[in-house]
Amino acid sequence: MANLFDLKLVFTQIPKIVSYLPVTLQLTAVAMLIGWIFGFLLAMVKKKKIPVLSQLAAVFVSVMRGTPIIVQLYLSYFGIPILLKYINFYRGTNFNINTVPPIVFAMIALGLNQSAFDSEIIRAALGSVDKGQIEAAKSLGMTRLQILRRVTFPEAMVVALPSLGNSLISLIKGTSLAFTCSVVEMAAEAKIMGGNSYRYFEAYCSLAIIYWVLTFLIEKIFTYLEKKFSVPEKAPRSLAAAALESEEVTV
């Protein structure tokens, strides 16, 4: 009987694929930060309706959300060199794109893509904060920064967190396309190992296990964060009041 599925290999090759986890995490971490920071800026531009900029932001978000991430990776990694070739030709300069490490292109492409999604999440979250709350804070004499820190940010965070977690998970899986930019991360390593052993199916199975465990951990982290950030419905009561209340119920 032919040896069609090597179950042992699925598990034995996991450590070798996991040795490329740092690359995946670096890609994810940097893209996530770009996504958050640039996404926040985009959200502010859209929220404040700054002329010209807000229209540009709308186009950017629409294009980034409306095109596949693999296409964006291609455009960044191969489009920029083509552009550079033209610049070199017409301006007589001698820029060389190969001096820039490939991972930078992947980080930027993934980060910009992420920022488009995150900007919408952040904009919606900021919009969800009740105006009455902000007015109340103003009437208490808080400065704008204080309001942002003590009222808007904590409340918006609760709304944004689950969606940000969601978009982080899709980003992690998006990093598996970075091989198009010659970045060898976990998915690329699995492909390469499949090329050596002719066992692509087993390699993809290993990969599925690793990504699932990884996203499971992230889900857990975000559940924990959501708990931490959650604003209680009622004002927290003192222990004494709680004790009193429970006594009343039992009586």
Place this chain on the structure above:
Amino acid sequence: MRKNKVIKLVSLFTALSLLAAMLTACGQNSGDSDVNNSGSDIAAESDTEEVTVYAATGGSPKPFTYVDESDNLVGHNIELIEAVFERLPQYHLEIEITDFSSIFAGLDSDRYQIGVNNFAMNEERKEKYLFSDAMFENRYVAIVAGDSTEFDSIESLSQFDGKSYVGNAGVNVTTAVENYNEENPDNQIVINYTEADLVIQLQDVEAGKYDFLLMDKPMYEYYNAEYNFNLKELDLSDDVSSSVMAEPYSFFIVSKGNEELLENINKALAEVIADGTSKEINEKYFEDDYTPYSE
């Protein structure tokens, strides 16, 4: 109180992410610094300076190009291009591993100058890229079930009249069978098209679902070593071989505009073939010599 904890948590997370980012940047810089120094535009090459040439490979199929257990890029194509560039001291060769389709995009944008992936020639590719001289001569075999005793070798595809064939649409072996059917309307081979992996196709032939398939010999031998099929390979006569592929050669491809580089590669490749280096590499990977000797 709670807020403080939250701020701590967020700042910790940010700090960790930044650290990761910095590590990346550092790692990349130290790894690439030597490339930077010697890197310069291929178009602006001068004879005194060592020019860096970037080659791209997909890292598959084995044994032509693959990464071994100790993470080294090896294979017939890889060793051959390295042997070629050993004879070209004016160039410094950097081989990058990338997604297969990225090889072409990279050649188009001049990010890579050479594609190393056991490429065969076709009209579309010939229009877009420069081809080196042949560096590998392929051989095809017919694969039948292991207990089949009907034939010892294939002199003509007519031996398969009425039998069923399995293969991917659009590949050269399937086209050969289609052409045979067109030329012999009375003696048809039953073609079954599939998108399945070669492993599945081989398994189907083994199980008797289909009678035969055609594939290249070195690839089959590697598959069989891994999967240990109960199959038989039948050599094809020259006539059948040339119907499968008139020019069964593989080439290095070079991006347009690098004609001088191509000329140098061809010169060095001829040396590598003439002095037996190519034969050595072939025997190492295939236990047989597939070097294309010009007559």
